[in-house]
Amino acid sequence: MKRQLGVSVYPDHSDIEQDKAYLTLAHKYGFSRIFMSMLEVTEGKEAVSQKFKELIFFAKDLGFETILDVAPNIFEELGISYDDLTFFHELGADGIRLDLGFDGNKEAMLTYNPFGVAIELNMSNDVAYLDNILTYQANTPYLYGCHNFYPQEGTALPYDFFESCSKRFKEKGIRTAAFITSQAGNIGPWDINDGLPTLEMHRHLPVEVAAKHLFATNLIDDVIIGNAYASEQELEALSKVNRYQTAFSIEFVAEANPVEKAIVLNAQHYRRGDITHQVIRSTEVRKVYKNEANPAHDNTQEFQVGDIVIGNDSFGKYKNELQVVLEPHSDPRKNKVGHIVEAEHILLPFIHPWSKFKFVEQ
Structure with missing residues (x-):
């Protein structure tokens, strides 16, 4: 309808x-x-x-x-x-x-x-x-x-x-x-x-x-x-x-590079069907950008709910996979590239297995 x-x-x-x-x-x-x-x-x-x-x-x-x-x-x-x-x-x-x-x-x-x-x-x-x-x-x-x-x-x-x-x-x-x-x-x-x-x-x-x-x-x-x-x-x-479909408003960190911005903004994301509680995984982008370098940055802090992280060069086959953080955790193999604006965290529970979603820069 x-x-x-x-x-x-x-x-x-x-x-x-x-x-x-x-x-x-x-x-x-x-x-x-x-x-x-x-x-x-x-x-x-x-x-x-x-x-x-x-x-x-x-x-x-x-x-x-x-x-x-x-x-x-x-x-x-x-x-x-x-x-x-x-x-x-x-x-x-x-x-x-x-x-x-x-x-x-x-x-x-x-x-x-x-x-x-x-x-x-x-x-x-x-x-x-x-x-x-x-x-x-x-x-x-x-x-x-x-x-x-x-x-x-x-x-x-x-x-x-x-x-x-x-x-x-x-x-x-x-x-x-x-x-x-x-x-x-x-x-x-x-x-x-x-x-x-x-x-x-x-x-x-x-x-x-x-x-x-x-x-x-x-x-x-x-x-x-x-x-x-x-x-x-x-x-x-x-x-x-x-x-x-949900299009999250986001703010990029200062060190987000062109490859990461392209991954975030240009892809049609969807959540993997075999879900996890820790993150929303958008995995197809890692195949598209598998040959693109992504050096580490903003990777030593604890990631918080609503953070957008992308696998860096040290993450092997998971390099350039995009994830949205649902539970705080740390992992130096991931770069924090941005954050969903606070008011839109209420949208996160509606990203179900296979849900389609996008991002727009605030």
Whole structure:
């Protein structure tokens, strides 16, 4: 399933021209999905319709897919019904996110609406909610899953719970999404906004690190910035994230030589299938560079977690093999050539046997 980047907008808390400018900028950097909150509307059906329609069709012209976040009180406020999604179709919405669920049969019926409006479910509950819907023979291409975000510091999901919830959807082939938080944005749905991540561990991380982490889990297809407005620097950083394999950001040591830099940066690395706890081994590079000299340097200290080491000339057949350190150890036959930036150490557990990975210089 192809992976997407998304942004969020809050038309009831922002200026429409600023929203348009933000979407134009996000489009420039390859974003293609919008989470649009409709939880706070109070202006009446006609005014709401006009505002949301203008913004959604502007986004549609840029190629965005827009999912509206709705709740039962909105249907009462606007005098509309879950049994007729005409209103959302006329707004141009590609889907609606159900903040609260029904009995399973209702959700399944909604996926057969004549307009092809997708029905997105709340993923942040570790219960058999999805299984119940699927027993009613839902139209699964029009069934999405998306986690919640959490504006209050300390209230977002722990990783193990997130993983358990996400597997319920991913194992059924449902498109999944989760939120990360901009460190620049200050607009959300409520008056408390300590950031809007799905995972608490992401609340203070750079957006690109949080996105890499979500993609590395192989449980999330779409990564959405929960708050508005992200800075252009953040949008650009996210646009450079490899969505399909982990690309570690690294810093080289001063003595790293051209051969070592080529080994690190130019190869398609993968972890050997017969793994060890001490290091991640990328062994094919030693065959490619077997005739290249690699004198010893930075080889007498204890290597630490996240260090990148390469076999030097004294390492025989293992010369120019690349390894990522998982457990501290010493070995003078290896040169330390660089280090994975500290924040990205959370990605190391996702390099499994045969996992593909790359490096980019910080």
